[in-house]
Amino acid sequence: MDKRTDTLLETSIGIDASPARVWALVANPRNMARWSPHVAKVILRGAIQKGATALNINRDGAKVWPTRSKIITFDPPREYAIRVRENNAVWSFHLEPDGAGTRLTQRRDTSAGTTRLSDFLVAKIFGGKPEFDKTLLRGMNETLRKIKADAESR
Template sequence: MPPAFPSSGLPQLEAEIHVDASVEAVWSLLSDLRAMSSRSPETVRMFISDAPQVGTKGINVNRKGAVVWPTTTKVTRWKPPSDDGTAALAFWVGPTNVEWSYELSSVDGGTRVVERRSPLRRANLSVRLASKWFMGGAENHDVELVDGMRRTLAALKADAERR
């Protein structure tokens, strides 16, 4: 039986959706990081001290069932909509040392939104143990994360298309 949490090599995770709204409309919702908890099934709350920009730090509270845990975040990319029809934001998350990102591009009269979590390079012991004992193992949690990404994007789509 493989270990419940490999020490390295977990893949990049990705989900995407087409939204019938402009890049600017989608960005106006997505860039409100404090509202992430209204769309993400695992994020309970994001605490950010300043208006988001590269370098802005924050603390997230996450939940899976009865398990609640904090993570730290730092905005690593902040590109509002531009003339090229794109926008992007990303933030590093500790202690897992991964980057979550969103890329928006104008496509077919709407917006293509891609959400990614970078590969997990090397998990420290506390992350491996938490994953094994509270998340059902890394591979299982990755499946749940991709499902959560799809749900997050579906909620973003619904919000943008309601406007």
């Protein structure tokens, strides 16, 4: 079920795999290039832990742009979050046991506000906030479906 407010995008999926199995996948930011339609590459600097930083190459059709991020929450096997420097958005995965499986939730939280540059680009390049949010939610749902397939196939 998708949740959308002015500052929060959220979607969840049930996965027939243990939280430890799902965590092993989602806690590695490099995997996002396999799953997300908007992430082309993640170049992680240092070990996967709180405080690690990354250079991300993002895409939307012919549009390609870099962002920098930092792991701000690393709580195995429950929560993993990064903050994107260029727009101040916090992207996170939340894992909850769900019977023999896992409920995986992905969120994009901008409750701390976004940058002027991000607001300008969303308005002028990405079709405005409502359209941009729809695109992000579609991408989040695609990402979760691919994570589910990976977790359940191994």
